[in-house]
Amino acid sequence: MPTVLIIDDNAAVAVALDVLFSLHDIAALRAASPKEGLTLLEQHSVDLVIQDMNFSADTTSGEEGAALFRAIRARHPDLPVILLTAWTHLDAAVDLIKAGAADYQAKPWDDNKLIATVNNLIELGQAKRALQQRVQGELRQRRELERGHDLRGMVFQDPATERVIHLACQVARADVPVLISGPNGTGKERIAEIIQANSSVRNGPFVVLNCGALPAELIEAELFGADAGAYTGAAKAREGKFEAADGGTLFLDEIGNLPLAGQMKLLRVLETGRFERLGSNRERQVKVRVVSATNADLPAMIKTGAFREDLFYRLNVIELRLPPLAARPLDILPLAMHFLGPQPNLQLHPDAQAALLAHPWPGNVRELKNVMLRASLLASGDVIKVADLGLPAAADNAGGVAGLADDAHREPDRDAISLALSRAGGVVAQAAAELGLSRQALYRRMERLGIVRP
Structure with a gap:
């Protein structure tokens, strides 16, 4: 059963949330102060935090809530946090959303909306942990493979x-x-x-x-x-x-x-x-x-x-x-950087990375090697741009991949982004290419929607 930590000095609010979550098979822990909340976080496994923005009497600035959020983020950088705020604290809540908070809910909250948000964040967190465990297992296997064998x-x-x-x-x-x-x-x-x-x-x-x-x-x-x-x-x-x-x-x-x-x-x-x-x-x-x-x-x-x-x-x-190379996309960027080996100062612009990931690579690794050699010769500075790659799709799009990134009609929703990240094994550049976004644009959407980077 997932567990939510409620940090609010108003006992009536904490009880109401506890009852709401129990009706949806979600366990709840309650803390009346930031100190007590941080202590519970160290003692229990928690999937999500719901915190108030003010704790002292006659305080409405939201500074206590901001300080609590920063303390949680420092100790648990991937833990989703929902802010409970009155409308007078909206600006402070928005600032914390930009800093990584998952969502904010105005008091009094809408039960259905709150439960939907909590369930989505818990499911995303569970998927993220599963992905991390898989990636860590693969990394262990790879290190064992590299230690025990000559991989040339x-x-x-x-x-x-x-x-x-x-x-x-x-x-x-x-x-x-x-x-x-x-x-x-x-x-x-x-x-x-x-x-x-x-x-x-x-x-x-x-x-x-x-x-x-x-x-x-x-x-x-x-x-x-x-x-x-x-x-x-x-x-x-x-x-x-x-x-x-x-x-x-x-x-x-x-x-x-x-x-x-x-x-x-x-x-x-x-x-x-x-x-x-x-x-x-x-x-x-x-x-x-x-x-x-x-x-x-x-x-x-x-x-x-x-x-x-x-x-x-x-x-x-x-x-x-x-x-074929297109069927093992996680190899593309490491190989591209490897082929730039003699020129370690060269870097790939995020849009160039997205273009490499989006290309079908009919010539496979041999084609990628030739593309990177060409790009290293044509790059005017230390950054390889989309135009330097000479890929057909990139050449047809004068604005590059970035031109698609800000197209409002193509903006993906939370589910589309989460699915793309899952398919990409947590590689943001690859997910961005699938969604038709630049990496920076995808990061902005993830931040706005409260999606934690796998």
Whole structure:
């Protein structure tokens, strides 16, 4: 049952509020003075405070109420406070609302309005605490992950990315093939590096072959090597990627581009560890951990005969799906700042942050890196603005995201803001982008509506 603390020197007021709350399954504590109220706050778990503005006889300035509010805010900065005030104290109450009070109610109050306000604030506080507990749990898990594993400097904040990294660290210890799927530019090679860095062959070589960057007739020679004269232009013998990766990890990017002949040979190597160079009959033996990656729909390719089903199941012992950047929005701003690393004095204007969060990022992390490089070159001072980003949506809106922020027709209500903050995991900039506001505009609305920042 939620608990409200009533601080009012008028016993009749305190009793009336106590009875009102009991009818709505809300427990109440009562204090007749600021000192007694502060003592009760230290002794009990309280969800909300309702306080008077004056406590001494013949005092109407509201200064005692302001002092009490400041004392509560200093000890419990997130605790919602409702002010009870006569109309003569309205200006003082408004000033405290600007300072963070949740609401004010004029005496005599409207029971229905007061109960609705109290319930809304209690529910918001409960949601906030749940969010804080979740965030704290995620932070603990992230610190444990970072302490116990080599993450190769990967920058992330989003739980979706953390889940992939956590699974990558788990499967790294098992000597089985891993398939990393996801769109181009999402960071699949970095995940492969994490697998290598936390595996039993961490001290061995890490060799990369992009199967989509070579002509089909050269991929086999790249993978398995070739003897002199094996093909036109092969003047001398050459070592393949499997030999180079012996005792370590071979990362095969864009595995869907491997031709069928190469797929058959790759399957044999995965099963036996043996292969021959092109143009050679001598069998060679290697021990290589194979990690592959693709942005293609391999099951669909199997149906058309473009990819071997037996190879797919051999590569896909463990699959890690790396989501597109737009599906892990909490990574966007940390990555953006990371890409400004060589220029630590550069900062992102809040409107630029909102524009980054609102962009769909079809090119994923690679696109974000290019955007930030461009912005760092075009910024005229130490602050990167929306125009410096060169994003299409930002360019179409000459006023920037801030132009939407003050549009009275788009002003969100309390429920819309609370829902956006919840979806954004408490990140104000992200919630602002969803609502079409600048971060400052959202802060002003939160302050006006008494919404506590998660």
